Amino acid sequence: MFQFILRRMLWTIPVIFVVSALTFILMHSVPGSPFTRERALPAAIQKNLEAKYHLDDPLWKQYGEYMWGFIRLDFGPSIAYRARTVNEILAQQWPVTMTLGAVAFVFAACLGIPLGILSAVKQNTLIDHSSMVVAMLGVSIPSIALGPFLIWIFALKLKWLPVATWGTPAHIILPALTLSTFYLSRFARITRASMLQVTREEYIVTARAKGIRESVVNLKHAFRNALIPVTTIAGPAFADILTGSLVVEQIFGIPGIGKYYVTSIGNRDYPVIMATTLIFALLIILMNLLVDISYALLDPRIRYN
Amino acid sequence: MKKLWLFALVVALLAGVVVAGQAKTLHWNLATEPPSLDPSLATDTTSHQILKAMFISLCQFDDATMAVLPDLATSWEFDAATVTWTFHLRSDVYWTDRNWTLSGIPVTAGDVEYGIKRLLAPETASEYAYVLYLIKGAEAYNTGVGSADDVGVKALDNHTVAITLNFPAGYFPTMAALWLCAPLPQVAIERYGDKWTEAANIVTNGPYVLGEWVHEDHLVLVKNVAYYDVASVKIDEVYCTMVNEASTAMAMYEAGVLDVDDTPPLEDMDRIKSDPVLSLELQQAPRLCTYRYGLNSAKPPLDNILVRKALASSVDRQSLIDYVLKGNQKPAQTWTPPGIFGYVDGVSLGIGYPYDPEAAKQYLADAGYPGGVGFPEVTLMVNTSQAHMKIAQFIGQGWMDTLGIKINITNQEWGVYLATCSADAPQVFRMGWCADYPDGNNWMNDVFHSGSGNNYEKYNSPAFDALVEQAAVELDPAVRLDLYKQAEILICDTDVAFIPIYFYTFNQLTKPYVVRTFAAIGGESWKNWDILDH
Numbered sequence: 141m142f143q144f145i146l147r148r149m150l151w152t153i154p155v156i157f158v159v160s161a162l163t164f165i166l167m168h169s170v171p172g173s174p175f176t177r178e179r180a181l182p183a184a185i186q187k188n189l190e191a192k193y194h195l196d197d198p199l200w201k202q203y204g205e206y207m208w209g210f211i212r213l214d215f216g217p218s219i220a221y222r223a224r225t226v227n228e229i230l231a232q233q234w235p236v237t238m239t240l241g242a243v244a245f246v247f248a249a250c251l252g253i254p255l256g257i258l259s260a261v262k263q264n265t266l267i268d269h270s271s272m273v274v275a276m277l278g279v280s281i282p283s284i285a286l287g288p289f290l291i292w293i294f295a296l297k298l299k300w301l302p303v304a305t306w307g308t309p310a311h312i313i314l315p316a317l318t319l320s321t322f323y324l325s326r327f328a329r330i331t332r333a334s335m336l337q338v339t340r341e342e343y344i345v346t347a348r349a350k351g352i353r354e355s356v357v358n359l360k361h362a363f364r365n366a367l368i369p370v371t372t373i374a375g376p377a378f379a380d381i382l383t384g385s386l387v388v389e390q391i392f393g394i395p396g397i398g399k400y401y402v403t404s405i406g407n408r409d410y411p412v413i414m415a416t417t418l419i420f421a422l423l424i425i426l427m428n429l430l431v432d433i434s435y436a437l438l439d440p441r442i443r444y445n
Numbered sequence: 446m447k448k449l450w451l452f453a454l455v456v457a458l459l460a461g462v463v464v465a466g467q468a469k470t471l472h473w474n475l476a477t478e479p480p481s482l483d484p485s486l487a488t489d490t491t492s493h494q495i496l497k498a499m500f501i502s503l504c505q506f507d508d509a510t511m512a513v514l515p516d517l518a519t520s521w522e523f524d525a526a527t528v529t530w531t532f533h534l535r536s537d538v539y540w541t542d543r544n545w546t547l548s549g550i551p552v553t554a555g556d557v558e559y560g561i562k563r564l565l566a567p568e569t570a571s572e573y574a575y576v577l578y579l580i581k582g583a584e585a586y587n588t589g590v591g592s593a594d595d596v597g598v599k600a601l602d603n604h605t606v607a608i609t610l611n612f613p614a615g616y617f618p619t620m621a622a623l624w625l626c627a628p629l630p631q632v633a634i635e636r637y638g639d640k641w642t643e644a645a646n647i648v649t650n651g652p653y654v655l656g657e658w659v660h661e662d663h664l665v666l667v668k669n670v671a672y673y674d675v676a677s678v679k680i681d682e683v684y685c686t687m688v689n690e691a692s693t694a695m696a697m698y699e700a701g702v703l704d705v706d707d708t709p710p711l712e713d714m715d716r717i718k719s720d721p722v723l724s725l726e727l728q729q730a731p732r733l734c735t736y737r738y739g740l741n742s743a744k745p746p747l748d749n750i751l752v753r754k755a756l757a758s759s760v761d762r763q764s765l766i767d768y769v770l771k772g773n774q775k776p777a778q779t780w781t782p783p784g785i786f787g788y789v790d791g792v793s794l795g796i797g798y799p800y801d802p803e804a805a806k807q808y809l810a811d812a813g814y815p816g817g818v819g820f821p822e823v824t825l826m827v828n829t830s831q832a833h834m835k836i837a838q839f840i841g842q843g844w845m846d847t848l849g850i851k852i853n854i855t856n857q858e859w860g861v862y863l864a865t866c867s868a869d870a871p872q873v874f875r876m877g878w879c880a881d882y883p884d885g886n887n888w889m890n891d892v893f894h895s896g897s898g899n900n901y902e903k904y905n906s907p908a909f910d911a912l913v914e915q916a917a918v919e920l921d922p923a924v925r926l927d928l929y930k931q932a933e934i935l936i937c938d939t940d941v942a943f944i945p946i947y948f949y950t951f952n953q954l955t956k957p958y959v960v961r962t963f964a965a966i967g968g969e970s971w972k973n974w975d976i977l978d979h
Contacts, residue, residue, distance in 0.1 A: 175572070176863045188571075222481040232660050302702075304688050304693045305662070390690050
């Protein structure tokens, strides 16, 4: 197991280099620069700006210096936000996104998985059908529609919760609910499908034949194995949710990192593009590793040697 | 020393008044994080809104008339022999930080000299440095050829600063009202470097100080009790949120969280206008910006002037405003908007091309395409945005219906779009322009001179260049007005270099208890606002 983890972690290094090189090449290939403006800047001004951010160096040198900084966890200055470094942006904005993401993930997992189990156990009943309708709606309704709808009901009509912005636990509820709905629905649907498949396995039939209580059969024997497909999607979903949602953060005016994934590209803010992309890649790698480790813990048949 | 004690007493008294009375707080939505609160570096409207509250410059604009008024400078004069503007400064302006620890240090002419020279220093890498290239030695210094000592800005004494220009720009006082000519706090900048604009470090001199700045979340401005005209500042605090989504900001306004919504969503305009409460709170005011469709006259069939006239005559601007924009914008037949020195009323003077479908068909027939027969497909490109696309669809459909031609509407991401328009502009493309300073030079010379980087049309007319160059150095306002009128005729009527579409307006929702002004050039003057008991 230890060797497996070590091997996977070592593989991270070339993967990150490939991702960084591709991102670097792509962002420099896109027309426009950080200083492309509707009010065109004279060549002399462009030259001063490029000199300040070392964009007048050859590309290989820029890439080398960026990666050297990256290794030392120095992500460089933001070009669009002149007084802020990328490290500061990450330090100030990412905890907000992580808080929102963690709450949304807890919502999604704690409501979605039980909903899936319930549907499977009560297959083809009213409970099953209504749960799956809710899950289908959750997957289908985009955040951009759900967010304003929740604001309208809970903030404007009922006046139970604040409209937007960030600061108190009450401010987290509506955006977390909006962000979680998609994942909640996916968890519910996959848990249900997985449970239905597992409950037809022979060892479950055996367990039932032994006269074990139905709840024990479902929760102890079936659920544990049914969790494997759920875990498979939970890893990338967690990475996804932790790197923020532009839409949810935008709708609720949340000072998270999500918007930087999009605005940095529009601004051609090269250091921010590189940092956000590489962090996302690292998270995906880490989450997939955790998922693989959890397989071994959940299913005794899976061993990494 | 005596002066310092007196100052401290005034500060204490004013602070006491604020504490004793009911603090008035304005809740405003900035929509985004200000990219920079450094007057040398800021280039966007959000940052300028905050800068206007925190810093004063040599002059200021009257919000309604755009007249240049005194601010740090009480008076100024021009010496034609030396091409020098001399500004005489107030002696009661002080630097302040949020803890009032620096209060009492006066703002001097030396701070103005430092501010302008810092802006021009190549290492500052200021995007707007080129705007001040009209100052003697400025371009050389900014491009690394000359030195700071050779820049034509000099503090003659603590309260007098002389600015020598390359040519006698009659409009220079309008530039002196820009943040580019603001005095800057050298000590704070040198002590904190790039971080001098953080709330804990910043030193300012305007109506408000930066009390708090939580990045991407909120920013709080607190009345500066050391401001020279603090007695007329009625709002004690401005609390700015940074909610980018227009529908959320609208919900916050309706929930009473915001006192003003400066960008109500287009989708809500019909509801706002029919709502008995919101309709009364909707205020509209002119804004110094013009929307245009650039024409690439080098690409067939737009190389034919008659085709350009046909397109210009078949834009139904009023219907566009009534059914698509819904913001009471004004149809534009000329380029410079009302409120800018050099504006000509194209509609009443018959300059430019009004909506006239019959004339448009005739122009097209005269060009050799009767009823649009044989007319090649024309590309109309906009940058990716729902609002721009709606306008393009309306105008494009109008052209197809009126002229019987085929229009290919396409869009590109903003950065790619600008690169495309710079390198090889499509036949028709969207552009806009908002005033930096309220003078025709900023609309004609800065945009359509053959040497301007903003001239995406690649308009190249020696006659036009001569007119705007002459207007830049001419001191007689009447002569300048006439020169700009001739330039408008040339560019919008004779040559049809582009199609002016509309002059912008502000559409803002304001709670009835807010007493406000509208700054046509942008950047509201909160110092002149008030909040009534409610």
